Amino acid sequence: xxxxxEFLQMTTASLFGLSLLPKRRSFKLTISNPIKPLVISTWDxxxxxxxxxxxxxxxGGRALDAVEAGVRVPEADPNIQTIGLGxxxxxxxxxxxxxxxxxxxxxxxSVACLEHIVHAISVARKVMEKTPHVMLAGEGALxxxxxxxFQKQNLLTPASEKAxxxxxxxxxxxxxxxxxxxxxPATPNTMPGNSFNHDTIGMLAIDxxxxxxxxxxxxxxxxxxxxxVGDSPIVGAGLFVDNEVGAATAxxxxxxxxxxxxxxxxVELMRQGYDPEQACRLALERLVNKDPDYAxxxxxxxxxxxxxxxxxxxxLQKGFRYAVYTPDVPNELRESKSxx
Ligand code: ASP
Numbered sequence: 339x340x341x342x343x344e345f346l347q348m349t350t351a352s353l354f355g356l357s358l359l360p361k362r363r364s365f366k367l368t369i370s371n372p373i374k375p376l377v378i379s380t381w382d383x384x385x386x387x388x389x390x391x392x393x394x395x396x397x398g399g400r401a402l403d404a405v406e407a408g409v410r411v412p413e414a415d416p417n418i419q420t421i422g423l424g425x426x427x428x429x430x431x432x433x434x435x436x437x438x439x440x441x442x443x444x445x446x447x448s449v450a451c452l453e454h455i456v457h458a459i460s461v462a463r464k465v466m467e468k469t470p471h472v473m474l475a476g477e478g479a480l481x482x483x484x485x486x487x488f489q490k491q492n493l494l495t496p497a498s499e500k501a502x503x504x505x506x507x508x509x510x511x512x513x514x515x516x517x518x519x520x521x522x523p524a525t526p527n528t529m530p531g532n533s534f535n536h537d538t539i540g541m542l543a544i545d546x547x548x549x550x551x552x553x554x555x556x557x558x559x560x561x562x563x564x565x566x567v568g569d570s571p572i573v574g575a576g577l578f579v580d581n582e583v584g585a586a587t588a589x590x591x592x593x594x595x596x597x598x599x600x601x602x603x604x605v606e607l608m609r610q611g612y613d614p615e616q617a618c619r620l621a622l623e624r625l626v627n628k629d630p631d632y633a634x635x636x637x638x639x640x641x642x643x644x645x646x647x648x649x650x651x652x653x654l655q656k657g658f659r660y661a662v663y664t665p666d667v668p669n670e671l672r673e674s675k676s677x678x
Contacts, residue, residue, distance in 0.1 A: 367583070373647025374548055376664045377404060379541035380589045380641055383412040383421075384661030385669055391543055392663050401543040401551035402441045402463075409437075409459040409553045412539045416495045420537040423456045424495040425557025427502050429509065430564045433493035436556055436571040437462045440579035442549035448571035450475040454490045455483045459555045462571070473571060493557075505561050536560060538570050540577065540587025542643045550645065552579045554587050568592030574602030583609045584645050586618070590638030590654070598624045604642050614642035614650025615675070622652055626677055634678055641674075654678060 375395035377388045391408030395401070413422030420426065427433045437458035438448035447466025450473060452458050461483045465474050474482050484490065494502075538556035545551075554577045558568045569592030570576035576592070578601035579585040586604035588595050595601075600621050607617035618640035626633045639653035641660050651660055651674035658676065663669040 367645055369646040372548060373664050374544045375546050376647050377543040378643060378649055378660055378662050380539060380660050381537050382659060383418055387411045387539055387541060388661045388663040388669050395545055398546050401545040401549050404543045405541045405551050405553035406459055406463055408541045409539050409555050410457050413457050413555055419498055421539055421556055423493050424498055426498050426560035427494055428564045429561045431502055432564060433557055436558055436568050438571045438577045439463050439466060439553040440577055441551050442581040446472050446573045448473045449479040450567040450571040452479040455488045459553050538589040540589055542585045542587055544647060550579050550581050550585045552577050552585045552587055569595040574599045578602045578605050580605050584643055586640055586642040588640050591636040594625055594636055594638045600640060604640050608644055614644050614648055615652060618642050618650055618652035622654060
């Protein structure tokens, strides 16, 4: 309880327009031996994506170009049913894509619920570079993509159509987690909902100049409600880049992530001095503390890199893997620690 005296002091301070907040301390990270270039990305498909990004980084290219090129790899792969071409559709049979990109200047572009265009990440980049906006959604995003020369194509592959038709037999729409549990039963290597019916490619890179960029792209939750948008196109949820501090990306149930503005939280925790792994854990802890039963029943994972090239990750459930490519680590998969 605030004592009367403290309250009076507060009131006096407010009256005189004095800020009660501590003075802003600027972030100073001593970087003695930065790791660069570097690229990290979510899940096993991150290996191929990293390889494409590395080509650019190793030749002195910009991190922004690297993350776009990297993310385009799983977007174009029809066998990956959670991203781009071949993504599992919503419950009405539409493949709808979410993507976001951020550069070293803090510029951002994103698309939500975009249909018929394979490379949602490249449309997001065009939104960032060619419009006064940050996000375009649905029909407007498609119109814009077509105006920029992107080709319209059917993203629903026979395999994804078959999976959708199978789902339609019951069409049992429950809150998200139930759907995931039905469709992605745990195996010795995966947790429910971990790998089959939703997963985002999230990629973060540091170029030889030491600049950071990030990108992420997904078809979102399989058999979601038409019009559902996840965390991936939301700046500060699916992706956040601050060239002064570091960057973070997310994968897992977007609804959970949006409730804690996850990647912005991770970057701000790094600004406060936490290392990337601690920052990822602390961000997830907000959800764990607020809603432990929910947190226990879903997957959500963060992947982060600090400006000096220190990497960290944390997940709610076991089984979250990410791919790392640095001058000393030639593209390997690592598994993150988890709460449960
Ligand atoms: N975060 C994505 C979404 O909610 C899905 C995922 O990464 O698993 O749309």
